[in-house]
Amino acid sequence: MSKQHRDQNRAERAAAIRAAQDRKERNRRIGLIVAIVVVLGAVVAGGAWYTAGGSTGGDSDPAVAVSAGAGSVVVGEPTARVKVVIYEDFQCPYCRQLEDQTRDFLRENAAAGKVQVEYRPVNLLTDLAYSANGLNAFAAVLAHSTPQAALKLHDLLYDNQPYESDSAGVSASDIAALVKKAGGENSAVSTALKTQDDAFFTAADAVMQEKGIQGTPTVYVNGTAVTGGVS
Numbered sequence: 001m002s003k004q005h006r007d008q009n010r011a012e013r014a015a016a017i018r019a020a021q022d023r024k025e026r027n028r029r030i031g032l033i034v035a036i037v038v039v040l041g042a043v044v045a046g047g048a049w050y051t052a053g054g055s056t057g058g059d060s061d062p063a064v065a066v067s068a069g070a071g072s073v074v075v076g077e078p079t080a081r082v083k084v085v086i087y088e089d090f091q092c093p094y095c096r097q098l099e100d101q102t103r104d105f106l107r108e109n110a111a112a113g114k115v116q117v118e119y120r121p122v123n124l125l126t127d128l129a130y131s132a133n134g135l136n137a138f139a140a141v142l143a144h145s146t147p148q149a150a151l152k153l154h155d156l157l158y159d160n161q162p163y164e165s166d167s168a169g170v171s172a173s174d175i176a177a178l179v180k181k182a183g184g185e186n187s188a189v190s191t192a193l194k195t196q197d198d199a200f201f202t203a204a205d206a207v208m209q210e211k212g213i214q215g216t217p218t219v220y221v222n223g224t225a226v227t228g229g230v231s
Helices: 003-045 093-111 129-142 147-159 164-169 170-180 187-192 197-210
Strands: 068-070 072-075 082-088 114-119 218-220
Touching: 003 082, 003 093, 003 218, 068 147, 068 164, 068 187, 072 093, 072 147, 082 197, 093 114, 093 170, 093 197, 114 129, 114 197, 129 147, 129 164, 129 170, 129 197, 147 170
Parallel strands: 082 114
Antiparallel strands: 068 072, 072 114, 082 218
């Protein structure tokens, strides 16, 4: 066998190994999403999952308390018996999947006083532009507008999440349009959007290090991380 053929065979084997690893990771993430949904349904609603299933993506969320946290937006009352913390990345497709399957359910139960959910976006996918640009817009609105606008922007960033291959194609004007649609547009926000909020990113990175977060979504329910998945 010639050197060229040996090199080709090695490259093909390496590609097959990478593909198998990608499938395994995808299956693990999908299994994790299923586990999170099951746990939330069991803990929050005694196993009775919200009948509508996922997110409507509309403006029909029930009235619910919204406040700003340290690098996060918090939905629901502090007296809720169930506390959910979601670490997520705006470009992560599995985060979008979790959002699609749990948004309405969590908001409804937050409005009912059963659950408080804290959304903590991070910049885990550092090589994908939408991850950082979305987080920076969220930081600007959280700091210079209202928690309600930050929550709406959070939702819109997932509703309009691009494919990973198109991440860099979402322009600054596209992001600004989402900020405006969320009701977060003002002069201070517009100024903040022009530069990256390094302090916000550093703080988010520190939280990831502290919690040992290596993948998104990472979900805690009453202080315990939800685990699950398949090989």
